Amino acid sequence: MTTDLSALTTAADRWDGMAAEFSKQEKAYKRDVHGITMGDSWVGLSAYAANRRFDTTLKEFQNAQAEAKAIASLLRDAHTQFVDLRGRLRSARQDAVDAGMKVSDQGVVAFDTEKLTQGERTAYVHDPDYQESVRKAVASWQQRIDQLVKDVGEADKGVEIALAAVVIDSDPSDGTLNGFNGKAYGDIERYEAEAAAAKEGLKISGWVSEGKFTVTGPDVGYTVTGPKYGKEASFKAYADLFHATAEGTLTNGQWKLSGIADVYGGARATANFGFNEKGVVGKAEASVGVRALAEGRAEYGPYAGVYGRVEGFAGAEAAVQGKVARDELTVSAKAFAGEKHSVAGGFEVAGIGIGASAEGGTGVGAEAWWGLKKEDGKWALGGDAFVSAAIGAGAGVEITFDPDKFGAAVDGAADAVGGAVDVVGDAAGSVRDTVGNWF
Known part of the structure; x- marks a missing residue:
């Protein structure tokens, strides 16, 4: 009730000023940087590549203006809403006071007996009907005050939703994954409606949809843990260019349709070492490149379902592992550089799934293991190695439970x-x- 709401319009003016400054920078960038790829003095692949990159940056200057103007509009909309709602609350409080109530700073309504004359106070104390009418009046005014306070809270939540959404890059295909929002708009109610639709799901002919989309990156970092209680230690380093995931479901009773798409680009390296009562295991992996996966499923309760999946990888990866246990003493390693892709599909009945997969690609790779291990109650000493070059293909069976x-x-x-x-x-x-x- 005491907040200086004019700070919202002051901030809105500053955001409009920011948009104006971005406009100046856009013109300067277009003239002094982007423009050098548009003439005849620079041609060829390098000019083409630079032009594409410069186009993205120029678009970002334009998107920054749209986002800044939208934020300014949202702040002014918030100011209008808060001024109106606070005015209604003040008016209701005064109406309650004029009706013989008192309202605390916390919004608690009570009957103001101090304003009663001696005769009115005597009547109030001895007349049950009078007391009942007062209780109903207090409850009615309290309900009105509470609703107005709730309205302010809901408006505040709407502003929070809008300000969180307006800065999200709504077009990842514009050359940036976490850039400015060129499709921003200054309408709080529209952002609230979109958030409500996303939360509750779209209902069509009994089907209910839910989904989410996340984009992260670029990001660089590392983590080191352990040894944990002297049993495990790990190291992880990563340089993520981007990681985008979209997933959704459609449900109708026992029926469920689901899908996921995931794309990752970057470099990662991990190393783990651990030991327990079964033995000692050490493992290290590293990869750089782009991975993509898409999967769709159709299921009827826990009873039956079908699925299909495609995966792809372009880059290089390597891994090495060693294991010392009561029933195994082995070492293994693999390395691959190139591109490979796979498709898989199958069905599932009562939680038991059987499927097939096929893999192909181009590149150079090798995989090998050697050691002593126990299988089917028998010990075996030996090894295996595989080397591929140029074009390769493979097939397999997958069983899930x-x-x-x-x-x-x-x-x-x-x-x-x-x-x-x-x-x-x-x-x-x-x-x-x-x-x-x-x-």
């Missing part, structure tokens, strides 16, 4: 059978619990 889905499917089957076959239901539950414990 989801104990939660398996258990839910078995429970559903047992419930469907009903009480007439309780013995079958108990047996199914036992199988579910036994298999689940394996995992």
Whole structure:
């Protein structure tokens, strides 16, 4: 109630001034930097590359102006809303006081007995109907005050939503992943509506959608942990250019359609060392390049589903691992440089999935292992090596098991059978619990 709301309009004026300064810089950049690629004195691939880069920067100057003007508009909109709502609250408080109430600084309404005459005070103390009418009046004024306070809080939340959204780059394809928002607009209610739609999901013919999109990068850093309780240590270093993920679902009863797309570009290196009662394991990996993945699934409860997936990688990667345990003493290593891609698909029934995959690509790679290990109750000493060059291809089978889905499917089957076959239901539950414990 005592905040100087004029600070909002003052800030809005400064943001408009910022937009004007960006406009000056845009003109200077276009004339002195971007313009040198537009003449005849510089031609060829380098001029073309520079022009593309300069176009992006020039667009950023323009987007910065749009974002700054939108923020100024949002601040003025907020000022208008707050002034109006605070005026309504002050007016309601005065109306309550004029009606014989008192309102504390915390907004608590009470009957003001100090304004009563001696006769009115006597009547109030001895007349139950009078007391009841006062209680109803206090409750009514309290409800009005509370609603107006709530309106101010909701307006404040709307401004927060708008100011958080207006600075998000809405067009990652414009050459920058975290640049200025060239599609910003100064409408608080519009941002509120978009946030509400994203939160609750779009409902069409019984289908409900949910989704999210995240973009991060560029980012550089490293982490070092351990040894944790003397058992594990790890190191991670990364130089991320970008990482974008989009995922969404459509649900309607037992039906669920889901999809995810993920793209990452950069360099990463990790190293882990740990030991426990089973043995000692050391592992190191490094990669640089671009990875992409897209996957879609259609599922009916825990009972059945189908899926498809595509993956791609372009760059270089290497890994080395050593393991010393009661049933294994092995070392392995792999290295690859080039591009490779794979497709996979399959089906799932009651949490058990069977699928196939195919892989192809161009490049140079090698993979090998050697050691002593126990398999199927037998010890084996040996090794294996694989080397590829130029063009390569491969295929495989993948088997998955989801104990939660398996258990839910078995429970559903047992419930469907009903009480007439309780013995079958108990047996199914036992199988579910036994298999689940394996995992």
